[in-house]
Amino acid sequence: GAGVSQSPSNKVTEKGKDVELRCDPISGHTALYWYRQSLGQGLEFLIYFQGNSAPDKSGLPSDRFSAERTGGSVSTLTIQRTQQEDSAVYLCASSLSGVAGHDTQYFGPGTRLTVL
């Protein structure tokens, strides 16, 4: 079946603009995760959804970052008033349940965000 998909694959924006990144998880996966991959920081966990709720938002870097998930499926990560330090690859992953820590997370190809 289809894997995790993300759009757009690349996004170039100007400093101060808002951006929306989209993630389509594997069908039937209730858990969804957002990560950020950057040269300086490596792979950082941002937020986790179980169904439509996000029990833990502590990984979001600032209040300019927000995420939502509707219908237990598609998720959107929004970055307001983008800054140059937001430039990174944003990865989405999904897993079957997320209840047990050993669930395998399946990653999408990522969105490469460049803030000029």
Next chain:
Amino acid sequence: GNSVTQMEGPVTLSEEAFLTINCTYTATGYPSLFWYVQYPGEGLQLLLKATKADDKGSNKGFEATYRKETTSFHLEKGSVQVSDSAVYFCALSDRSGGGADGLTFGKGTHLIIQP
């Protein structure tokens, strides 16, 4: 908090050499441990995992054993191939403290295999 430490490389080996990539972790509870691999131009994919102490994960000739006494999960392969060239990430998931399921990753090890 949780953390994962691994050698960053690049690690350069000749084909058919023995590979070890060290990984040690710090966790508050009883984590599950993972190795993910990122091939050039591709996304992250799970290579192997172990969910409790003394478990051995294996896949594609790679192995790693969950050692609780040394808090380690070293990745090994007996004979590497050029196609194994990639970036390898060690990671843990620790939900025993009631936290989220987000993975904590090491910085990644860039492996280069020369023919």
